[in-house]
Amino acid sequence: MENGEITLICSSGIADISTTLFSLLKSGDHAIFSKDIYGETIELISMLRNFGIDITTADFTDIETLKTLFKANTKLVYTEIMANPLTQVVDIEKISSLAHQHNCLTVVDSTFTTPFVIKPINFGADIVIHSLTKFFGGHSDVTGGSITSSKEIINKIRHSYLLLGAVLDANSSWLIHRSIKTLGLRMKAQLNNAYTLAKALKNISAVKEVYYPGLEEHPQHKLAEKILSNGYGTMISFRVEDNRDKVDQFIHSLKTVKYLGTLGGIRTTIAHPVSAFRGEFTNEELYKMGLTEGLIRISTGAEDINDLIADFTQALEVFV
Amino acid sequence: MLSENTEILYRGTEQKPNALSPETPPIYPASAYIIDDTRDYEFANNGGKYFYNRTANPNRDGLG
Numbered sequence A: 001m002e003n004g005e006i007t008l009i010c011s012s013g014i015a016d017i018s019t020t021l022f023s024l025l026k027s028g029d030h031a032i033f034s035k036d037i038y039g040e041t042i043e044l045i046s047m048l049r050n051f052g053i054d055i056t057t058a059d060f061t062d063i064e065t066l067k068t069l070f071k072a073n074t075k076l077v078y079t080e081i082m083a084n085p086l087t088q089v090v091d092i093e094k095i096s097s098l099a100h101q102h103n104c105l106t107v108v109d110s111t112f113t114t115p116f117v118i119k120p121i122n123f124g125a126d127i128v129i130h131s132l133t134k135f136f137g138g139h140s141d142v143t144g145g146s147i148t149s150s151k152e153i154i155n156k157i158r159h160s161y162l163l164l165g166a167v168l169d170a171n172s173s174w175l176i177h178r179s180i181k182t183l184g185l186r187m188k189a190q191l192n193n194a195y196t197l198a199k200a201l202k203n204i205s206a207v208k209e210v211y212y213p214g215l216e217e218h219p220q221h222k223l224a225e226k227i228l229s230n231g232y233g234t235m236i237s238f239r240v241e242d243n244r245d246k247v248d249q250f251i252h253s254l255k256t257v258k259y260l261g262t263l264g265g266i267r268t269t270i271a272h273p274v275s276a277f278r279g280e281f282t283n284e285e286l287y288k289m290g291l292t293e294g295l296i297r298i299s300t301g302a303e304d305i306n307d308l309i310a311d312f313t314q315a316l317e318v319f320v
Numbered sequence B: 001m002l003s004e005n006t007e008i009l010y011r012g013t014e015q016k017p018n019a020l021s022p023e024t025p026p027i028y029p030a031s032a033y034i035i036d037d038t039r040d041y042e043f044a045n046n047g048g049k050y051f052y053n054r055t056a057n058p059n060r061d062g063l064g
């Protein structure tokens, strides 16, 4: 699906990330990571630093600055296509080409996008990883991960994969294999719903801002149009009043949609990003990152779109 | 009323209150657990309850 040559199946998304990084980087190497990546990948960066790996983090939407960060010992560039939770989109073609000019590998965590929205290898990426726990599993009942690349690169990763024991058990492999058969159908429904829901949220007076690459006012809308297929992802974030009590009331008022610490399932779920990041950053840092009490992230499912819009509309009345 | 398409996604997902004492433990495959609100998230995140399968799972804890 990702147009690679071989895929290794791992015990979780974070297992595929750690396996990839620990097999390709060694003490004395330098790597450049997007700053807008999954929270536990950021925690993994600290572990890599403990092993003597030099890491720079940067805003990957700023290609000019990125150009200045390469060093003689830079070996790898790491990014996601669409950032969590503010949905910034990066120009993976430019990033991969820059990495190749410096003889570096580009690793993409494409969990949020899936191959139905983008196949990063077609844009020059070398390695694509997924948390299969999300869209591939699709029913919030299995944990897994994958690493896809060329034979040559996978041969460099395979030994560590086996030694780190990051393999997926048979039952989970079977479940994900079954789920993949409906990935296209689910994605089509979820992508369509996300587009309609994002537009509907914009028309609700309690909603101050909607972050979704399919909206024309999104800062990377043109880029998203160019590189994404079949839709703009299923993740939407929106901002309401920064009032935690009202946010809790809103969550209680939702009738079908649930608050869950995961995403990509067939049922729509929400998350409260600032709660997820509170332990790791100061309030000031969170504010600077745009993570305030009123920011809510939606992972759009495959419900009837009218039911979804109705549920959000009635629950958002707590802010009126 | 929910449409049939939405109903199918939710029907049967709720806990059965009269089936809480099976003699052998149920298998918990869920990748995540429902969180009531932001305070409940804090409680869960501090180890108060299960919320993400990779972080903690009742079957693993039973075994461990």
Ligand SMILES: Cc1ncc(COP(=O)(O)O)c(C=O)c1O
Residues within 6 Å of the ligand: A012, A013, A014, A015, A038, A080, A109, A111, A112, A130, A131, A132, A133, A134, A143, A144, A145, A262, B054
């Ligand atoms: C973008 C991204 N990458 C990786 C992971 C880690 O996946 P897993 O929980 O399967 O280890 C997540 C989990 O939320 C994620 O959102």
